[in-house]
Amino acid sequence: MTHDTHQTVLLQEAVDALKVRADGTYIDGTYGRGGHSQAILQQLGAQGRLLAFDKDQAACEQAQIHHAQDQRFRIINQSFAQLAAVCTEHNLSQIDGLLLDLGVSSPQLDQAARGFSFMQAGPLDMRMDLNQSGTAADWLNSAEESHLAQVFKEYGEERFARRIAHAIVQARIQQPLQTTQQLAQLIERAAPIREKHKHPATRTFQAIRIFINHELDDLQTGLCDALKILRRGARLVVISFHSLEDRIVKHFIRDQSHGPQFPKSVPVMHTASTGALRRIGKAVKPSAAEVERNPRARSAIMRIAEVNHS
Numbered sequence: 297m298t299h300d301t302h303q304t305v306l307l308q309e310a311v312d313a314l315k316v317r318a319d320g321t322y323i324d325g326t327y328g329r330g331g332h333s334q335a336i337l338q339q340l341g342a343q344g345r346l347l348a349f350d351k352d353q354a355a356c357e358q359a360q361i362h363h364a365q366d367q368r369f370r371i372i373n374q375s376f377a378q379l380a381a382v383c384t385e386h387n388l389s390q391i392d393g394l395l396l397d398l399g400v401s402s403p404q405l406d407q408a409a410r411g412f413s414f415m416q417a418g419p420l421d422m423r424m425d426l427n428q429s430g431t432a433a434d435w436l437n438s439a440e441e442s443h444l445a446q447v448f449k450e451y452g453e454e455r456f457a458r459r460i461a462h463a464i465v466q467a468r469i470q471q472p473l474q475t476t477q478q479l480a481q482l483i484e485r486a487a488p489i490r491e492k493h494k495h496p497a498t499r500t501f502q503a504i505r506i507f508i509n510h511e512l513d514d515l516q517t518g519l520c521d522a523l524k525i526l527r528r529g530a531r532l533v534v535i536s537f538h539s540l541e542d543r544i545v546k547h548f549i550r551d552q553s554h555g556p557q558f559p560k561s562v563p564v565m566h567t568a569s570t571g572a573l574r575r576i577g578k579a580v581k582p583s584a585a586e587v588e589r590n591p592r593a594r595s596a597i598m599r600i601a602e603v604n605h606s
């Protein structure tokens with residue numbers, strides 16, 4: 297595989313879940329390398345529209361080149377947390393489906409210069425959006441020890457968060473942290489116990505990435521915005537890659553599936569008691585064959601909901 301490809305996860309399952317109508321308008325909130333977008337476009341007719349988002353400039357450049365001739369497609373170099381504002385700007389309100397395939401793409405992980413991976417020697421950057429100020433190194437070299445520990449614990453569920461934070465603060469007194477390898481080796485020395493089949497830096501790297509790209513805040517905002525732009529009967533399809541994301545998606549769908557809560561003694565018409573969303577089926581995971589083909593799919597979990605009313 298070259299550095300510029302991404303093996304799309306749950307491709308068929310996600311596009312099926314969107315129930316694409318040939319003349320519908322859809323949003324792919326996480327273009328990446330366009331695997332899902334391409335499959336959606338294949339199901340759209342001449343009247344259909346696909347608006348795609350990606351924070352990453354490289355993803356957007358690739359999209360511009362790849363779909364230059366396709367009038368049905370438009371790429372937006374912004375976060376999907378701006379969904380509602382961008383739709384208003386483009387006069388779009390009755391969207392038929394939204395797909396979010398969260399996290400990082402393979403080109404981001406595999407390009408050492410992006411600094412996402414402890415397996416590759418690179419600068420500690422980790423920004424998806426290179427126009428954003430504040431790299432991972434900027435934060436690691438300036439944050440309070442207690443803040444570092446809090447982020448590692450909350451976003452990485454790292455049990456040695458405090459030890460790792462302490463080791464970082466000690467190390468940066470001598471010399472600022474600059475590379476992924478420096479950080480990975482420091483974590484290896486600071487973490488006293490190894491988890492099976494997991495590099496000791498896995499959780500801390502995940503935590504830093506989530507924090508630097510405010511991934512969980514974007515997800516919360518994107519989900520709330522979805523309710524403003526999706527029409528009745530539209531599908532919301534979200535693929536997560538770790539439990540923090542999945543919990544947000546699961547709770548959002550659950551909370552939006554209950555209507556307003558009234559005391560039992562209050563008579564309520566059925567329509568007033570239904571929520572904004574209806575959960576469709578159970579969480580979907582990749583097949584064993586897909587995980588075999590693409591080990592990065594192993595932690596994926598997809599949830600589907602349908603909009604009850606606009």
Ligand SMILES: C[S@@+](CC[C@H](N)C(=O)[O-])C[C@H]1O[C@@H](n2cnc3c(N)ncnc32)[C@H](O)[C@@H]1O
Pocket residue numbers: 302303304305325326327328329330331332333349350351352355374375376377397398399400401402424514515
């Ligand atoms: C897992 S990849 C998507 C892969 C894509 N479905 C495909 O088939 O190629 C996630 C992509 O979403 C982008 N991304 C992550 N969070 C984002 C956000 N809040 N707004 C816009 N793009 C985001 C990342 O830059 C990355 O390119």
